[in-house]
Each structure stands twice: as structure tokens, then as C-alpha cells.
Amino acid sequence: MSVRTFWASVSTLALGAAAVLGLAQPASAAGDNYVALGDSYSSGVGAGSYTSESGDCKRSTKAYPYLWRDANAPASFKFVACSGATTTTVAGSQLSALSSSTTLVSITAGGNDVGFADVMQTCVLQSQATCVSRVNTAVSQVQNTLPGRLDSLYSSIRSRSPQAHVVVLGYPRFYKLSGSCIAGLTETERGAINNASDILNGVIAKRAADAGFTFSSVVDEFTGHELCSGDAWLHSVTLPITNSYHPKVAGQSGGYLPAFRSAA
Incomplete structure (x- = not known):
């Protein structure tokens, strides 16, 4: 030899x-044809660096879909997530980005269907009793109205991209209870909001599983980085108001990106 x-x-x-x-x-991942769908948690509201073409959708180059693309160089990348999107508007205006050749999909959706922004505004501006009542109304919508909407959306995604691996991401738990905040919402209000987030994530996870999709929670990644933690990866009430309760750059890179990467 x-x-x-x-x-x-x-x-x-x-x-x-x-x-x-x-x-x-x-x-x-160079062979992947990746499509990023969803609402503001996927578009990257709060992270800045918005692309000029995205307009009010506020798609950020610091959002987890862009970060994943930069690290993996997929064969194709379509980023159509949009601030304010509901399950209905995702179905109506974003699913055209999907095709039979799509191999990877990410999505966050459901928070806007139950009036997440209004819940937070109510809790910031009104009484504890009014806040808790509004949270309870949202929870009722999560349990009674949202499942059917998610089923419809997930069915449409599967129909358009039957071979795609679909990763459904959840939402953070927003507050560290008994944390460092000495002003703002009461512990009762913070606890109610956290509980609502847990219920929302539970419903999304179940509907995703029933659709044959992969659910990836971001709660673990954000633990220790909630509001009132002293090292928050989320914006508190801030100007512009649209950034409030959305991930900062660190929340996208340290929270959503690892949660997506582990499931993609």
C-alpha cells in the first residue's frame, strides 16, 4: 500500500x-427553503433595525428568523411576519409565501387574536380590578375561540407546504414575581398576566401537536430575564408604545433564536 x-x-x-x-x-441547512410567518414576536418589533421594505410590519434584521438565516444560509428565505398579525391575517396575507417546496416554517400567532395589546394597556392605565377582569376575558377567548382559529391556520399551512417542518413558538412569561420592580403593576396583576400567558402557550402547544407541528416554548430561555428580573430581555412600558412588552435584541438572540434552533 x-x-x-x-x-x-x-x-x-x-x-x-x-x-x-x-x-x-x-x-x-443550505438545502432548506425557509419561510418565517407570524406576528410582532417573529417580525422583531422592539429589536430595531427594521427593513425599509417592511413598513408597518417592522421586520427586523435582529429578529430570530434573520439571525437563523445568517447562521445557516438556507437555499431560500422568505420573511413575511408582520406586527399586529392575527391568525386570520396570517392566513390571508402571509401564506402565499409558502409552497410545496417549502421545507421549514416558523410562526408565532395567537396573542393578537385575544387582544394582547389591549390587555396590557388596560392593566397599565386602569385599576387592578379592571386589569384582572380584562385578563380573564382574554383567557376565556384563548380557551374558547382561539383553538378553532389555530386549527384553521395550521391546516392551511400544512395544505400549502405538506413536506415542511413547522416550528410553532410560544410567548414569554412576562414578569418575575417578587422581583425588583417597586412601581407599576401590582403583584396580583403581574401574576394574572403570567397565568394568562401560560394558558395561551398551553393552548398553542396542544393545537400545534395535534397538527403534527413542533411547539417550542421560550419560557425557559426568558427565565431570569423577565420584567422585574433586573436583567430584562423585554421592553417594559416604553416609547414608542409598540415596543412595550416585546423582546429586545437580547430577547431575540438569547431567547427566540435558541428556542427555534433547538426545534428546527
Whole structure:
């Protein structure tokens, strides 16, 4: 055996061993045709660096879909998530980005269907009793109205992209209870909002599972970085008001990106 043949054999064996041990490079995402759908948590509201073409949809180059694209260089990338989107508007204006060749989809949707922005505004501006009542109304919508809307949306996504791996991401738990905040909402209000977020995530997770999609929670990633934690990855009430309760750059890169990456 020549020296050249010997080392070629060694190289082949080494690559084979690496593959067996799981050390080889993972299958390249370069073959993926990725479409990012959803609302402001996917478009990147609060992270800044919005693309000029996105207008009021506020699609950010710091949002997790862009960050994933930059790290993985998929074959194609369509970013159509839009601030304010509901399950209905996602279905009506975003699903045209999907096709039978789409292999990867990400989505956040459901918060706007139950009036998330109005809930937070009510709690900031009105009494504790009014806040809790508004939260309870939203929870009722989550439990009674949202499941059917999610089923319809997920069915439409599957119909358009039957081979796609679909990752449904949830929403953060917003407050650290007994945290560092000494002003603002009461602990009762914060607890009610957190409970509503948990219920919302639970409904989304179940509907995603029933559709054959992968649900990825972001609660663990944001734990220790909620509002009142002292190291929040979320904007509190701020100007512009649209940024309030949305992830900062760190929330997209340290929260949503890892949650998506682990499930993609």
C-alpha cells in the first residue's frame, strides 16, 4: 500500500467514526427553503433595525428568523411576519409565501387574536380590578375561540407546504414575581398576566401537536430575564408604545433564536 493510499484510508475511517459518534457536521441547512410567518414576536418589533421594505410590519434584521438565516444560509428565505398579525391575517396575507417546496416554517400567532395589546394597556392605565377582569376575558377567548382559529391556520399551512417542518413558538412569561420592580403593576396583576400567558402557550402547544407541528416554548430561555428580573430581555412600558412588552435584541438572540434552533 502506498503512503498516499494509506492516509486516504485513514481519512475515510476517521470520517466514518466521526459520523457514528455524532461528531460529523449535521445535515446542512443550505438545502432548506425557509419561510418565517407570524406576528410582532417573529417580525422583531422592539429589536430595531427594521427593513425599509417592511413598513408597518417592522421586520427586523435582529429578529430570530434573520439571525437563523445568517447562521445557516438556507437555499431560500422568505420573511413575511408582520406586527399586529392575527391568525386570520396570517392566513390571508402571509401564506402565499409558502409552497410545496417549502421545507421549514416558523410562526408565532395567537396573542393578537385575544387582544394582547389591549390587555396590557388596560392593566397599565386602569385599576387592578379592571386589569384582572380584562385578563380573564382574554383567557376565556384563548380557551374558547382561539383553538378553532389555530386549527384553521395550521391546516392551511400544512395544505400549502405538506413536506415542511413547522416550528410553532410560544410567548414569554412576562414578569418575575417578587422581583425588583417597586412601581407599576401590582403583584396580583403581574401574576394574572403570567397565568394568562401560560394558558395561551398551553393552548398553542396542544393545537400545534395535534397538527403534527413542533411547539417550542421560550419560557425557559426568558427565565431570569423577565420584567422585574433586573436583567430584562423585554421592553417594559416604553416609547414608542409598540415596543412595550416585546423582546429586545437580547430577547431575540438569547431567547427566540435558541428556542427555534433547538426545534428546527
